[in-house]
Amino acid sequence: MQPQRIRTQLKITLLYTGLTAATILLLSVLVYFFAERMSSQDFYKRLDIRAVMVAQQNFPQSAGTSDLIKDLRNEYLEKLPNEKEYFKVITPGTGSRNIMDSVKLPESFYRDIFNNQQAVYHKGDVYYAGILHRQNGKSIIVVVSARNEYIKRQLTNLRSILLTGFIGSTLLIFALGWFFSKQVFLPIRKMTQKVRNINTENLHLRLNTGKKNDEVSDLALTFNNMLDRLETSFESQNNFVSNASHELSTPLTSIIGEAELALQKERSPERYQEAMNIILKEAERLKAIIQSLLSLAQTGFDGKRQIQETLRADELLLMAKKSVDRIYPDNKIRIDYTLLPEDDEKLKIKGNDHLLVLALSNIMLNACKYSENKEVVVAIAASNTRLFLIIKDQGIGIPEQELRYIYDPFFRASNTGEVKGYGIGLPLARNIIRLHDGELVVSSIVNQGTEVQISFPIDKSQPF
Amino acid sequence: MKNVIIPTDFSIKSLKLIHAAVDRFGEATLNITLVHGLTPDHSISGLLMLTKRLDVSKLMTEEFNAACEVIRNKYGTTIHRLKIECYYGTSRSYMRSFLEARQTDAIILPADYEFKKAVKASTDIVPELVKAGYPVFYETLRTGGLQVAEDASLSELLHI
Known part of the structure; x- marks a missing residue:
């Protein structure tokens, strides 16, 4: 202004x-x-x-x-x-x-x-x-x-000299100060001009940060970082809509196709049953997608309203394993207690148990799903300030150049092949872990395995 | 109370020897000293500033410290103290008095792992430890498992 x-x-x-x-x-x-x-x-x-x-x-x-x-x-x-x-x-x-x-x-x-x-x-x-x-x-x-x-x-002479000097130098200082402050505000004014030109159509524009390492270029850098995040979220939102409509339309197409096929002429009751089964399966798939979308949206936007309570990480792991058992009854998840701390105060974290179980079970499900049901090791460890959860599988892995996209909703690695999935689980898990001030590190080698390391700050506020 | 000496190269993998030490002497409380050998720097700046020592402090990464803490927390009652020391000696008698000063009861060495040279000045102290005349135990690290993450991952402490 x-x-x-x-x-x-x-x-x-x-x-x-x-x-x-x-x-x-x-x-x-x-x-x-x-x-x-x-x-x-x-x-x-x-x-x-x-x-x-x-x-x-x-x-x-x-x-x-x-x-x-x-x-x-x-x-x-x-x-x-x-x-x-x-x-x-x-x-x-x-x-x-x-x-x-x-x-x-x-x-x-x-x-x-x-x-x-x-x-x-x-x-x-x-x-x-x-x-x-x-x-x-x-x-x-x-x-x-x-x-x-x-x-x-x-x-009298001295007085007049001093007075004239005072008035003269004050005027000079005012003029210099005006010039000086104008110089100071010049880069900021330029920046304002530039920022005013950036809108949704040209989000790729960036501010000139210059080579100097001063406060103004710091500000410009901060602005640029913010623009980076804005652009990414803008793009991922765009991708999200197209991916989501695609994912939602696939089961719908099969439902419609199956129903049309069944209705074309009179068929045997077994054939109808078969058709209804397919329709049911696809409808369930649709429901699963919509449900996970809902939780993704909730974790993404509603984060601050989640209830925070003190939880034990080993209990969370067991609960997550139980929910995986329901989906893959013959999974080979082994919880490794070799690094479990003796002091259970070190197992406490603060958070929402439903969300954390959802995140952990999603990661464990992925580990089972993409490893043809080989053994998955889940370990728990604690340093003095952070609690670590390590989930390691021996599955197909993630290609190195695709590792940075794994948090995009609906992104699926190129080597997933026949394995069914929607690409929502990991973004959802990451959203939840971030909500709890946690960190998620994924490292992987194709066809050898994937290792997910999650860490949370340990809750030291109150005893159980 | 037993005092156990374990060589280290500041890799998380080498910390697995602590598991083995606890397995072997678990009934007693342990004072574990991780020792890293360095050639002494005879130059004047080296003597004044102990620059090599500073190099080593850079090696003690956040991950390594976290791994040490994990182990401390895991064996909270068994391990009474876990500390890291640098060894600057070059002779067998120096090693003997180094071990004597720490009232060493046992030395644990890996059977299936070669220590890496962590910094340029690192020395291999394993031969001297063997010859020092203290009881030496060789333990397997079981490092055969598949390594997916980089060296600095906590999962190296697991038996997989």
Whole structure:
């Protein structure tokens, strides 16, 4: 969205400008503050020297120095603007309030003089420096005052420089920030443009991830992965519909054909019986397909609503074997307990027993079906965090290049031949195992056998 | 309590010797030490960093560790401890003191399996183990069964 993007860009620019301006402002204030302190200290020092000279001139320690100091002062010390000098001899009993008659100075100033022999004070741009001078047992307060015009001029100058600098740099930063955030959002804007062009007709389009390994290309990669999944599910849905209609129409065709054949002319009761038997068998097949389709749909879409309870994996295996027994009474499934953990806490998994039995029995059925009823070994093992189920047969196997399609609904490997099946069992099992955070690994060698390894996280939440 | 030494090449198949060890000494609790032989690295970086040892830690894959855990869980009460050690010795006397330090009661060797060289620095410690003068038992792994999955599958632990 255009306005949204501009708003984000503006927000980033303003934030950036604000932060930088605040830093500059802080720096300017510091510079101003220290400059002011420095120059007033300097001025007080100059006043101090004059105060000492005034004291020595008027109350010399020895006769004759007075004129000498006066000459020195006139010659070498510049007259400060509005320079004035005051002095007063202190007699015992004088308080610290308004000692000078001609100038008004605060009480703290005099207190400082008495305590530290010197004091400074300023009022506006008039600066005062005072000292306590002693001569022949007398104490004299000497105060010199002057207007600090240098400092005034200097500081005004500094203030205007800092202010102009602040405003100028803030504007510059805003401009740079605007440019900068525009640059930052450029790849994202491009990506938005590209994504907007992708719809159901051209799902094969992908974003340009670039060679850089940064966040933006990461985002693009994530987008591409999502598109991959979307495309796959889109395609498998398309295939699914065509495969499903094909699978459903095959038994229907036989039912219709058989019924038509039987109805063409009068036939013997045995012949009718035979026809009805065929129709029944095909109808049952139809029902089986529809039922497995239903469970596939349920596991695929309804996953979150399944009840989760704590189950024992060995019991699940036995239940699955029982349901296989019903279909293949003479199966040769052997449950191998050689790796069974001693501690049955390690056998607990969380899940829905109906679904898990369905998944396991589907895989076991496949193992029996495609191995001409050779021995199938089902083993159970547990590491500290995962429970493993291994189902191994000695059947026809799956060709290597077809292994990656085995989870597509209705896909059947090229070597299945006469064996009947619909290609729903394994996708269904995988859906169920995924629902339970499990993993399904199928490895196979043609004409030697197939090994399915399923693993689930062990449930450690509560004891039985 | 019995201390059993079993050589390993970090394949899941070689862990089957633990089954055999438990079958043989099952009435006692066992301390099992899996030993992998390595030639010591005499270069300065090798001595400082123990790089070969690090190579071996890469060999202890997720699957191998899972298989070890499976066996630990299977024989929870029989196996008191299962640990993996590297052996850097080259002489018979070193091997003898290595075994003595671990208070070895028995050494289990495979009768029908040749250990693979897991990394370049791996050494075959079987001859030294045989000559060390401790009781040695040869066990069959029963590896004749059909192998469908890659080497790193738990199914190698099964007797099929």
